[in-house]
Amino acid sequence: MNKRFTKLSRRTFLAGATLLAAPTVLGARRAAAKSDSVTISNFGGSYQDASIKAVYDPFTQETGIKVNITPWPGLDKVKAMQLTGNIQMDVFIGSSNDSASGSKKGFWESLDPSLFDAPDMVIKPDSDYVTFETYAQGVAWDPAKYSQGKHPATFVEFFDMQRFPGRRSCPKKPGMLELALLADGVAAQDIYPLDLNRAFRKLDSIKSNIVWADNTPQTISLLQTGEVDFGISFNNRVKPTTEPGGGVPLAFSFEQCVIASDCLSILKGAPNKENAIKLISYYLRPEVQARFFNMVPLAPVSKMAATMLSPETRKWQPDSSKPNNLVVDAVYWVDKYDAVMRRFLEWTMT
Amino acid sequence: MNSTSSLRAQAIFMSPATMIAVAIVVPPLLYVLFTSIHGSALSLAEFDAVLTSSLFRNTLSNTLFVTGLSSLLSLLLGFIVALHLSRQPARRRRFLMILVLLPFWTSVLVKCFAFMVILGRDGIVNTVLSWAFQTKVQLPLVFNTVGLMVGMTNYLVPIVVLPVLASLLAIEPAVYRAASIMGAKQARMFWTITVPMSLPGVFAGLLSVVVLSLGAFIVPALLGGPQHMMLSNLVNFYNREVLDWPKACAISIVLCGTVIIFAAPLAFWRGRKV
């Protein structure tokens, strides 16, 4: 920026924007000079309670660093923070799609690979974000209504309207395309790059019976209220329904899953970068992972942590080594998301 | 009052609101306009990309369909309520007004979730119907056109009631008395006196309803089906999912243009009527 411009902008700033400028100083929260805290986003609900118990509180005890939690901001909020230069958080928890997309846009600080024990990890860390948990997308149903053999268990069966008539709920996300290709007989290792025309053709075959779930809780509530007969949902959403206070208990099939993951990253310009690095490496310690994933029905990225889990917990974990399971390729989606999502939305609207 | 002191007074009275208008109201709209044409260096490329995509065209036609239908429905229901209110004694009208105003001021989020419970497949409506017909009834009433229309109408009816009621109350009772002395029947009085005299209120109500339903965002997101994406949802999609501000802005400009196309004639008629 040249000198003249700064002078000009400063004058305009003083003349015109005093109205805005004065309170700005009051409105913006300044990071503490001596950093003894770290701010991380979280999804809320029971997941957040478990995060506090299993990860944040012990972390504070060990390091003396206080962990502040903020509700999950979308990538749009991250973008606004980067533009504003008013970075209000340090660590971002997000889906692999969001993390990869943010990585491409340059939202994250790069991470030192020596922080992680890569051989122990099911999904290897990237240069500026690291996977810490996985979860499975698969077929869910109400076992009180559909006993063994009366419900689809794989994606091929889910798309079979002859054998299993009824209404189906699907998340309104382009991730349905991978499912459709698996249902159409494509082997898991050949899914990427997606054959879009083939996937949409397959989806067309059940389109009239689909109820779209606009958000994640709907994948459960549509089944619980009997709005649909079978649905595509997530293992970590189905398990709580089987526990006290979960409403109508549902069942989930692990015979075939699409495995997706969540990642951690540090915002570029984070006010407490050092603490953020400490928190992320703490998150990935096997014993911390084991403690956390005994509380929430997701799967750890650490292979060692997986062996430390209780047998009850393991019943609800997808097996990522199973050949007909698919691990989502976040990097494929980074470039394709906009165009594919647009086509997918157009397809749902017609 | 001499002119200098009046000018000073005017500065004191008007400057806070004027500053807000200049510093807060105008810039966002200019930003939207500039981003939509600056997105690709001062050109209309963004508009070209938006206007030619079938996603946008579908969304636009849906928006117009939903706006038309929900405006008609809410106008019809709102007129019936306003007519009923206008014929009540003042004290009872005050009480009944609460029934109209309370929903009007209730958070739209609350309404949407209540309707999910009411209209669900095993929701209240279907449970009542099942009990009435002694068979299991599971009509699809939500996440489709029905649910969307129920939500939109519920949201818009009070907005029609208020101006129409004001117009109806402004009709002199003497007009009706004169007409009935001349031997006019109720139905005829309704069509020759009530309806024409209520038109200013109808146009005012219609104007608000059209503007609100063209820009509806939360109700379609929560109660509509996937084929009910509205322009607002598309703006949200381009901002939140794709982080594409120029396209979000281009769609915003189209949305504003649509509002102007619909609102201008209504405002013009209203100006002539009032």
Next chain:
Amino acid sequence: MSTIIHDPHSRRYRALGTGLAMVIYMFLLAPLLVAIPMAFGPTNSLTFPTTDYSLDLFRIFLSSPSWLGPLSESLKVALASMAIAMLAGVPAGYWIARHEFMGKGLISGVIMSPLIVPQIVIALGLLLYFSYARISGTTLSIVLGHLMLSLPFVVLMIVAGVNKLDRDLEFGAELMGAGPIRMFLTVVIPQLVPSLVAAAFLAFLMSFDELTISWFLTGPNTVTLPVKMYNELLWELSPVVAAISALLTAISLLVSIVLIALRKETSVEI
């Protein structure tokens, strides 16, 4: 209303009209009649009608920082935007109602424009503007966003209130030598109290319930209650939302009653 009924059909028409109106009143009230009982339901599912009544949901709501934070944020934002809207809107409303001046049409047009511009467009524009002005995500940005929505309503209500006042009192005060400001404070304001109260309540409620603009403007530390509610429902269908709904409805009820009680004095069709 006319009490002359010569027409045998008229009773039938009237009965039909009343019947239809009753159905529509029920339709308008239905969401509230469902949402409030759900708030006293069990903590594990959103069911209606609920079988066991309890205050558990309210207890959860009032004991968890993740809900109280947004509640206090919403209260802060609503109070601040109400205060600014009143301070700016009341004098402006009075001046617009009583005086002709250069640019009156332009200024009132700009102030009123948020009534016509779709909220999502305002929200997006504010996000861009505040991002470049480097205040996005702050409490201030949400206050200013809500101010944009509530200011036109405050101005409209004050204009309507002033139009009902007797001008002679103001002329009288001026003849006695009171300057415009003293005259405004001692003569106009006391007569405007009902309009002021109604406008203040309205501005508060508009901000407290607002979702679209907050949805675009909140930062990690400035989540408002409606945004938190919406977020929660996107991630986990939490019955606590029913308790929040009841709370919001109670506030709406209070405001509606105040506005209705003051309708006669303010004569504003809102």
